[in-house]
Amino acid sequence: MWYILLIFFFSTVETWDYCVIGAGPGGIQLAYYLQKSGLDYVIIERNSIPGSFFEVYPRRRTLISINKRHTGETNTEFNMRHDWNSLLSDDPEMVFKHYSKEMFPPADTFLEYLQDYVEKFKIKIHYNTNIDQIVQDPSDSSFSLFTSKSDVYTCRYVVASTGISVLHKFKGSDDVEGYDTVSHDPLHYEGKKVLILGKGNSAFETADLIYGHTDFVHLLSRDRVKLSWNTHYVGDVRGVNNQLLDTYQLKSLDALVERDLDKQPIVFEKKGGKIFLRDHEENRGRIQDEFLGPYDKVINCLGFDYDPSPFANLTKTRKEEVKEEKWTKYPSMGWDFQSATVKNLYYAGTITHGLDKRVSSGGFIHGFRYSSRTLAWILAARNHGIRWPSETVPLYGIVSFMLKRMNEMNGPYQMFYVLVDVYLRRGNTIEVFKDVPHGLLHRIHELLAEPRDVSRDLVVVRLEYGAGYSQIGGDPFRLDRTELDPYRAHTCNFIHPVLYHFTKLPHAVPIRGKSLKGAARKLHLSEDLYTDFATLTRHWAPLSNFIGTTWKEDMSYVTSEECVYKHLTRERQSEQCRNPTVVVTTTKLAQRETIRKATNLTKAEFLLCDLLSQ
8 A cells, every 4th residue: 555655645635525426417416416505525527528428429419318398387397397408406597498499409519508507506527537546445434536647536425427438348349340439421331231239229329320321220139129108218219219110110121130149149250341140159059150141330339338447446346246137237326326335435327227227217317317416415414414405384285285296396207216205294284305215215214314203194205107007018009098087096007196105114115126115005196198186086186085084184175165155154264264275166166066967977978077177
């Protein structure tokens, strides 16, 4: 260790509480909330600009993140549900729709947005600083970061927000071109036969760019193609990229092929300007000796992996830790985003997607902007005693508050399953804690600095899709895909609110888990096309009944006419009349009764009329 002492002696040493490695959108979002909490931090970035990943990717220079500028609503919370590019802030003008009118905007415009965000909020970033080595002090678990400039950062906590930017390697990958360097000029593929390795968005993006110029394009990967509109997983192939599926299914030479290159490696042999595919010698006797091809070009579009090299002496990658584990491209961590093997090392940004891969949206900006904010709240609460943000609501106003919150909350909407709202009763008021990770509910008393019996009146609200609806090979367009009957809300397929009442602390949720177990009672509220969960029969009534039963209070709605009558006759008014948020006019009730008496409808038909009347 003597050389480390020499480095300290001859180097510039900076001391910080939090050292965030990486100035991508995840690191920048985390820094915004650390700064807002008054915490001491710095971002260390090896390149000269924020978001340098987007200088190169996507190669086609068009993002596939939605920039929906118009929703028909002015509510900024609701509108963030459909804005997949903006970072969170208290400035309603600092949103991406002011930078581009394109539904799928240019990557260069996103770089401009990030630069303006950093400058506007004075995010502290040290550019052109590459971390060569990280050493942890076993006495206090602090870190020393040694840079290529011979500078040293000493940090109480380190947050890695370095993304996944290393092209996936396999046996033979050095013999083919990579997505990171291959030409994206379609004219370079004129009359060529092309094999693309992979069936994700980078593979289909490349195929979509060149397939009109080639003899044919073949896509090869381990698994069948997964389509995002089928799985509800935004990391699967998006509709904007899947034009090659048309030419494949309509028999125009393009094709999809399945083969696991890790278990069944290929030898790429170049002869006479062509590339021939042959089985690796370890496959002899098991697989045909020669198949497909020959090709003019073979391109590796198998995606990206996490680069653990800056942390090599601290921790191991998931692949090294758990060799049998399927997900190997992300570092190992807990639901508090802390490394599973190194104390005080945390993760932010897209690499936290190891927690919710194929469950939610944590690998993408519109998802991890919320998990980055949640991480900032966790760090502030755990290390500095700053209480988790909350809001207090009168007991008899809680139903209308919950409905309004369900209609506009964007964190649990984008991070469905994973981020939840927690409601704690305190006498005649309810304290609401927003965007709590569902994987920490079993330790909610620690997170919120509450006594362990906090779960006596614990109500959790989150948004979920229907079980079994989002799946490979399913039919998301089947005729019975919607369910409007409030008595069958548990069979809803589209995203909808689900409430849980716990009388004891919930069970722990495994990594990439969905289920919340241990609830005493559970309520599904039926889906809505516009996610407007506010109709009387399908949402208000069942929610009032659930909350009233849970907290043993009369939470039913009353009409405005009833309250006026009680006031004029000096009759004692109910708590509902004193709180206008639970008062309902009789107009809609009269409409429903008129429909009921004037028609002879089935239950489903009446519910549909009821929906239209409201």
